Amino acid sequence: MNASLPRFLVSRVLAAAPILVGAVIVTFVIMRVLPGDPAALLAAGPGSGPAEIAALKHQMGLDQPILEQLARYGREVVVGDLGRSFTTGNPVTTDLGARLPASLELTGAALLLAALIGLPLGIGAALRPGSLLDQTSRALAALGTALPAFVTGLGFIYLFYFRLGWAPEPIGQIDSLLTPPHAYTGLMLIDSLLARDGEAFLSALGRLMLPAATMALFALAPLIRITRGALIETLSADYIRAARALGLERRTIVVHYALSNAATPILAALGMVFSYMLGANVLVEKVFAWPGVSAYAVDALMSADYAPVQGFVLTVAALFTGVNLAVDILQGLVNPQIVNGG
């Protein structure tokens, strides 16, 4: 590690601030410009006429000019108040706090699974282009891209739960008849380990399998392709040719020189895939009744529930920035040129 890392970090964090402010403003404005009136949707019982709807609008502050609403929202966000969801009746921070760990756990597991399968396949394919392995990995990548997540998900449920009975029912994170472990982290696997509850751990692990596999299939394609591409490119670089000419062992060449140089784009790809999956796995969450943030945001969007959507976008933007930052740091460790601005 070198002296310029702190400066690098500070500059990155500062650069993230406008992104977050922009995300807040853009989402806020879009939600209000979109047609749809939460008050009309809320006053959904006979007996609610225009007067009731107007009263509700006033109560929700929706009759104020949009700039005033934005200013108020901005002040609230700064003190950590993301408003209240009228569809769930809870503060948005409570809802997101309860659901974000579920999304992180699922996305993390899926990414791990995808990396465990995708990286070796990508490396193998790059080392032997045109081989059977290369063909297989290409086919797998195509399959992952071509099959929509809900088709894969329902297919898995049908096969592994309904037909074969190998997987538990596709509902939520843990068996509803078990007492869930105390939420230390919100991550079901870790909490059940902390609580030394083997039964809960196995139940949570079992329920994680199918949704994680569904998402992993989707993440495989970019991982395989980028790993393969990056490695092929480095393998044809001059310094590799030089190393080869110098008679270094193939193993040393691949592991020491090629892979460590190809690691930068691969890490970037992992970061991108992770951030993307975190916010875009709504279909998987719906099919497996997974209590994640994407399904929450989409439900809120459907019912013109402004606060959760804004809170979700802000959270995902923050996570996205955080993940990118982490990737940058990791890349810096792998390849110091990036931090030094070289």
Add this chain to the structure above:
Amino acid sequence: MDRRRILQGGAALALLAPFSGRLAFADSRDETLRVLADSAPNSQDPHGAGVSRASLAVFFNVYDRLINFGRSEVQPGLYRYDYSRFEGELAESFEERDDGRTLIFHLRKDATFHDGSLVTAEDARWSLERGVSLPASKNQLATGSLKDATQFTVVDPHTLRITFERRDRLTLPNLALSFASILNSTLAKKNATESDPWATDWVRNNAAGGGAYKIETWNPSQQVVYAAFDDWKSGPRPFIRRAIVQIVPAAESRAATLLKGDADVALALPPRDLDTLSHDSRAHVISLPVTNAFRFIAFNSKAKPFDDVRVRQAIAYALPYRDLLQASVFGHANPLFAAASATPKDASFPQPYPYDTDLDKAKALIAEAGLAGGFETTFSSNVSDATQADPIALLVQESLAKIGVKVTIDKVPEAQWGTQLTQRKIPFYTDSSSAWFNAPDYFFRIFFQGDWRWNFGNFDDPELNALVNAARWESDPAKYDAAIRKAIVLVFDKLPLLPLWLPSYEAALRPGLNDFTYYIHGQVDFRSLKRG
């Protein structure tokens, strides 16, 4: 990846499968009920603003009311509420005096709330006052002449008196609704604040009830767990001691889990799935006609071209009703079309309208209206209603083309649907709706009068208004029926909207689960369920 590896992977999953519940089921699997629903409750407050429909299940299982609807067995092991009969719930008995201008309720002396405190007449009085004061409940209660705190008097700790200006036949039905739930007033008051005297913020997430079930886990967007309240006095001890209601958005997952025997009730399955399940021995599909809800096609009767009654009638004669019924709900509904006579069969509503497919009549009416060359219009539906509305839209488009009407289909996102209906921006559309009560004059007031969105046809007819208003306070049943019959003839003819059918309430149960009772709220009432 070869076959062996796939199989090994499967075997690894299989190791985990035994933990899918069977261990915990052991203690009282029979007495535990597992319900898979598609939508979530969002409040524990029966007077709460913006409560979702699924919250009704919370209100009815967690709170008691003074009275409940009676029920009758429609087929072995399946019950339906009886709109005309009432049973005491917290009230042991009740009586009518002064020509129905006074109601006296004698409360059970031993009933307690979940916190152990006695249920008194003061709790009932306070709860009703709360109901008529909070905006989300007061309009509904007012339909039963429950309007003002001064109507409710505590006679003694176990007797409550309610007084009225005149007898109202909608009072008792209103007292059996969730809006008349009895709350633990002492507990709620403790959590009231100056700005929130009715403790709405607190009650939203803390049921202050004394009903048959307590809420054990409240995680509404995922699951709500109910535990039986051991000291419940308002009815026989329920067989179900624990009920888990889980929100499972994918209908396929709900159906698969039920068929595998891992769940007891699957709600809100699409007609296609129900059709398949009804032929499967691993599921028991119950189906009951819903009489207070209906599917319809509506016209904005104040905007061209639908302001001409002949255009509305022409469309009513052009629709392929049987195809609509089949394509939209697989025939699982009671038709409201093709009545043999234009004279109403009785004074009930909704009842079948005297329209059936007759393209010649339709063409003649269109020509009479001066639109022989046809016209263009838009037919709209709510995106969240797609399963049933999309087939309707397509068939409407196809059949109206035959009489020269060119229809463009417009699917409106749910968030905009309410606004657009309220602002009368949609000329021609399909939707479904329900009213709490079946009383015909009540139905007419909601759906054929007023400036609210429930007047789907944007209808305003002085003659109809006079008939309905006369029926409102008519105490002679014969005169009431006569007025309603006239009103029905009028809406048959003027067609502010065209009802298509009465839907069926359908749910898939695990075989062996009996005594399901369909109540007016259409939610699962755990109290009556039994196994075996």
